Amino acid sequence: MGLIINLDGAVQEINKATSNIEIVEAINRFTEEFYKTLGILLYIRYRQSIKENNVQICSDITHLVQDYFQKPTFESWMRLAQNCYTVFSPTNDLFVERLNKSLNKQFPQDSVEDVRQIVTEIYRLKSSSISLPRKIQYGWFLEKMKELRNFRAHHWDNNVILDPLVKHGIKGAVITTVSDIFNDVEIRIIKPESIEKEHINAYHWDSRSGTFSRIRVDETSLLPEGLAKTYVVFPDENDLFLNPTNLIHLDDKEDRIYVYGSMQNNHSAYFTSLPRSGGIKKEKMPFKGHDDVFSLSQIETQKDLIRLTLKQKFGQIRQDGGLIHNFPDLCEYYVGRPKKELELLERLKHPRVFSISLSGGGGYGKTELVKKVVWDIVTNPELKEIECLQYDIIIWVSAKETQFEKGRINEFNSSFHSLEDFLDCILYVTNNLQYIDQSEEDKRRLICEILNCYESTLLVIDNLETVADKNSLWSYLDSLLRDVKSGIKIVITSRVDDYTFGQYVIPVGSMEDDEAQQLISEQLERLGLQNRYSNAPALKQIATISAKSPLLIIFVVQLLARGYTLNELSKGDIEAYEQALNFICDFQWRELSGLARDILMAVTVANGMCSFSQVRQMCNIVDNTEFLSAKEELTQRSFIVQSELENSVLSLLPPICTFVKHKLIEYPHKEEEFATQWKILNIGQDQISKGPGPNSAFPCDTDEIRLRQLIQKAESFIRIGSITYAHEYYNKCVQFFPENAIAWRELAEFEFKYLEDDDKARSSFQKAIEFDPDNPITFTKIAYWEQLRGTEQQVAQYILKSIDYNKKALSLYTDERSKRTVRDHIGSSYLKLGEIEKNIGQLANYPDKQNHFIMADEYVKLAIKIFEDNIIDRAQSDDDLYHNAIDYNYLALAYPRVARGDQKNADYFYQSALVCLVRGFEAKSDYDRLLYTLGDHNIKRILKSKYKIIVDGVDRNIVKKKVISIAERIEDDFNKMRLKV
Structure with a gap:
């Protein structure tokens, strides 16, 4: 068969x-x-x-x-x-x-x-x-x-x-x-061709013989579906016309069986034939949608009102190839933002980035940017070839509550208010509606199981800031990243980024000049205004008025088409324009701290621009940390011009300035207070407009302050996971201060830690040494990274370099405390070298094996000598005691390693380790690393066999108390022992 x-x-x-x-x-x-x-x-x-x-x-x-x-x-x-x-x-x-x-x-x-x-x-x-x-x-x-x-x-x-x-x-x-x-499965397929008085003529295929033939069916058989359908006969059936179907079609001209493949459109479907000989063939056949192909009844298609409701809430489910998603269509007027799109795409491709957040003001295009990148992944064959972008399912859920259209802020009911809405959306897109009525706790558990059935999942959460219970959502997202063992990534858009949990953050602000110009030109052409406004000054003025915000650009051009002039728009007194500004800025304004609002109002009173020192005086800011925090708030929300921060100047984008002017009406006492302070500073407003440059009224701060500001900015980007932007600011440090050792040193550490570009990092450290050769800090920092790389990569050469750098630092430090710390670093490096030599020896053949083991022991003995000499005999302060605890811990780890190569003195070295452990506890009982060392298998063995103290399964703090209680006995036992020659 x-x-x-x-x-x-x-x-x-x-x-x-x-x-x-x-x-x-x-x-x-x-x-x-x-x-x-x-x-x-x-x-x-x-x-x-x-x-x-x-x-x-x-x-x-x-x-x-x-x-x-x-x-x-x-x-x-x-x-x-x-x-x-x-x-x-x-x-x-x-x-x-x-x-x-x-x-x-x-x-x-x-x-x-x-x-x-x-x-x-x-x-x-x-x-x-x-x-x-x-x-x-x-x-x-x-x-x-x-x-x-x-x-x-x-x-x-x-x-x-x-x-x-x-x-x-x-x-x-x-x-x-x-x-x-299928050996015992006998299937017959019948296609009726004509109905005669006493019989039905039919075309027939039989799986038993695999042959096609024409047959006559006697008149007693009924034909419920007429000639329109094909019929399948199962082995346990006698009625030939019991099972009508549209999924199979018999072709009597070529003796082929065609099976449903896919819909071409709403009116036709593709069927495929793959016979034993003759090759694959595809035919198109007319149908009234795929409900017709699958013979779904009207009751079935209209049965589930829950499903219709969920479709209205969460969108149409689509299928592109093997990818299932409910992604909305891209905006008609979207203009590409290549740098941001590439950054998001690179983060999605990165194997160790699991959550990404796009943050920025309303109207800056966060949502459309995500949609553009995801649609590229769905439709671009080249991107589909990239393994990290091969998603099985993409789920979109939006908490958007407002939309700016035709000069008004339109409010509507969001489909996403709570964690349960999020869970329901996932159940809807994954076709698991049978669980919709279960408890939230059950749904949380089930969804982890459901997502584990997919190879790779992408979750996109739009407008997170309007979700009521963000903490529950964050907690659940965290559990998904932990519990879903298959591939999963999360992309979030939000006007604020106060709710981060370590995700990579991409700030989305004003468009690049060329992007803005392209969007302006397209909008002018669409509304027939290109002849009036396509000149360079007009394009620049539109970009300024709109702050290069995609939403404002589109709206400003619409206002021009309605007859408003650029001069009128520049004043910002048009009600519709004010509505647009409220849409973009009002949410972020409400989220700002009181100090950040004061700074915005003060800068607005100063005509939109003033120096750091001036705004601090106007707002009476004494605490520098508070000022930096408020400045960071404004930067993250795209309220201030990024490029001016490098000049220690706060400058507002023109639309932001207009928005804050309207807000000042609500704070009349603030406006009067700031105006008075501005006059006292004795910098007339005429100077700002008449000076040769935008910052002529502001004296430059010192190089040290400017460098520190650049470094702080870079560090702020690191805190939110924006490594690319942090790198830009570290590069600016060395560009603006090319002979500053600190600038090069900070860049070098960044290159080691975040870029993992060791060659560049070493080169940057050498620059720092070149410009400040007597600074021991630089030597200790590069020594740290060389030791870390040597440990990670098991390369002894890097550890030896680390020792050399630390020895150089040792010669430069003048205070004893720093020298003791450096000696500890050197001793630690020798321990690392000993471990590397031991590992190499385990893989080597004799006699190389023995040579490596000997070298390992020698390195450990050097470390022991350094730590023993570094102990403070008469510790006076807490710092001294803490230092001793560190060295005793190192010694407790080192002595058992020597015992491996000197078996006749093994007991002596093990007891030495125990003595050091006790002395470490006596020096600083709360030094946690000593508790870790307490778990060393040799120490556990001695405590159990010699002192009846069990470590495994017992709280380490309880074990510590027992060890301290027999400290004298441990010391006495050690004093009775002697090294054997």
């Missing part, structure tokens, strides 16, 4: 494959055809069972068909088969029971080992492992073929990587398994 429907042709495709890659790709197509065939047969059986009232309509199947079968994927067909099987499980359906028996069949003993190796190898290709069941069934094995589909040919460097799969017989295993499952 041949394989049924298109499976026989799919086998021939496997047999024709020559290379490993072609074989595996053909197997992928074959397994998809298997689940398609299984899904269609079970679905046809399901539809007839509904008619006969043997089963109820299953909303899961209806939703699955409606959402995922316009362009079905392997996953779609598999889920259809599984859902239909679930419906039949309590019914004792004969056909389903026969399939169930076949799917649960176990592999014979002579092939089970190869099957195990095949599955193991599939997971090895994924760089993961799997726990194999003791007995392997057909159904389980075929389900694992889904994992192989996550790899396409472009992921494989060459055929060689697939050799183990082919060697273990994946080709034969898959074909044999599917053939065996």
Whole structure:
């Protein structure tokens, strides 16, 4: 008996494959055809069972068909088969029971080992492992073929990587398994052609022979659906016209079976034929949507009002290739922002970035920027090739409550107010509506399980700032990142970034000059204004009035089209323009601290620009930390001009200045107070407008202050995860102060820590040393990084460099406290060298092995000598005691290492370690590292065998008290011991 429907042709495709890659790709197509065939047969059986009232309509199947079968994927067909099987499980359906028996069949003993190796190898290709069941069934094995589909040919460097799969017989295993499952399944497909007086003429295919023929059916048979449909006959049925379907079509001209593939549009569908010979062929057939293809009744399509409500709340579910999403369309007037788009794309591609936040004022295009990048991922074939961007599902949820349209702020009900709304959105897009009515706690747990079923998930949360209970949402997002073991990333847009938890932050502010000019030109052309305003001065004035905000640019051009002039718009007295400013600024204004608002009002009274020192005097700011914090608030919300901060000047964008002027009406006493302070500062407003440059009225602060401000700005970007922007500011430090050692040193540390560009970092450190060769701090800092790299990479050369740098620092320090600290660093480096030599020795052959072990012992002995000499004999202060605790801890770790190479004195060294541990506790009992050292296996062994003190499973603080209580006994035991020569 041949394989049924298109499976026989799919086998021939496997047999024709020559290379490993072609074989595996053909197997992928074959397994998809298997689940398609299984899904269609079970679905046809399901539809007839509904008619006969043997089963109820299953909303899961209806939703699955409606959402995922316009362009079905392997996953779609598999889920259809599984859902239909679930419906039949309590019914004792004969056909389903026969399939169930076949799917649960176990592999014979002579092939089970190869099957195990095949599955193991599939997971090895994924760089993961799997726990194999003791007995392997057909159904389980075929389900694992889904994992192989996550790899396409472009992921494989060459055929060689697939050799183990082919060697273990994946080709034969898959074909044999599917053939065996359908071995006893006898299917007939009938297409009625004409109705005669006493019989029906029909075209017929029989799976037993695999042949096509014409037959006559006697008049006693009924034809419920006329000639329009094809009929499937199952083995346990006598009625030939019991199961009508649109999913299968018989072609009597070419003797082909066509099976539904996908919808071309709302009026036609593609059907595919894959015969034993003749090659694959696709035909287009007319249908009234895919509901018609799947024969969904009106009751089914209109049944679930919850689903309709969720669709209105969370958008239409779409399917692009294998990707499922509910992403809204891109704005018609979007203009690309290449730098920001590239930054977001790079963060999404980064394997260690899991959450990204786009923050900035309203109207600056955060939402559209995210939509543009995600739509590029969905539609751009080149981006689809990038493994980190291959998402199975993308879920969009927006908490937006206001929209600026036609000069007004329009309010509407958001679909996303709480954590439960977020959970419902995920259940909706993943087609798990059966859980909608469960408790929030159950939904939280279920969603983790659901997302773990997808290889990679992208969650996009828009307008986070308007969500009522952000803390619950943050907590749940954190748990998702922890508990979802498959790939997951989260993108957030927000007007404020007070709710961060370590995500990478991309500030979104004014457009670049060329971006703004492009958007202005497009809007002018769209409204027929290009002849009047396309000159350079007009374009520049529109950019200034709009602060290069996408929303304001579009609206300003609309106001020009309504007859307003640029001069009128510059004054900012137009009511509609004021509404636009409120939309952009009002939320952020409410979120500002009182001091940040005062600074904005003070700068506005000073005509939109004044120096740091002037604004501090006007606002009576004494605490520098408070000033820097308020300045950071304003910077993050795009209220002030970034470039002027480098000149120690606060400058407001013109629209922001206009907005704050309107706000000053609410604070008349503030306006009077700031105006008085501005006059006292004796810098007339005429000077600002008449000076040769924008900052002529402001004396420059010293180089040291300016450098410190640049470094603080860079550090603020690091705090919010914006490494790219931080790098720009560290580069500015060395650009503006090219001979300043601190600037180069700060850049070097940044390059070591965040860029991991060690060569550049070393070069920057050398610059710092060149400009200040007698500064020991620089030497200790580069020594730290060399030691860290040596430890991470197990490279002794870096550790030796670290020692040399620390020795140089030791010669430059003049105070004893710093020298003691540096000596500790040197001793620590020798311990690291000892560990590296030991590790190398374990991998080496004799006699090299022995030489490395000897070197390891020598390095440890050097470390012990340094630490012993560095102990303060008469500790006076807490700092002295703390220092001693550190050195005793190092010694407690070092002595057992010497014991490894000197077994005859091992007990002496172990007791020495115990003595140092006790002395460390006596010096500083709350030094936590001593508790960690208490867990060293040699120390635990001595405490247990010699002093009956058990460490494992007991609170370390309790163990510490017991050890301290026998300190004298430990010292006495040590004093009785002697080194053996």
